[in-house]
Amino acid sequence: MNNAEEATKIAREVKFATIGRAIADYTRNGDDVTRLVNEAATLRHIEQEQANKTTRFAGLTRQVGDAVRSGAQLAPLLLQLSELRTKEIG
16 A cells, blocks of 8 residues: 555544544533534445445456456446446546
8 A cells, every 4th residue: 555545544544533533522412413423424425435336346357357368258347347437437
């Protein structure tokens, strides 16, 4: 992992930890945690979407490798990779 990736990972962890501490503090004080809980849910959803995309890219790329080795059709896999990338970058 390079420095930028490591810094991003640390920043993401710090963000979750900060929200978690705020939720704990608000809860201890009897304050409304709805906004913080919604923020945590949104961050987690984004994180899971990103992981799902990464997993899909990895899986499709493995299938491309398998198709090349076995002489199977590449076109459908290449199309799926292209569509996934298009969705990712908008």
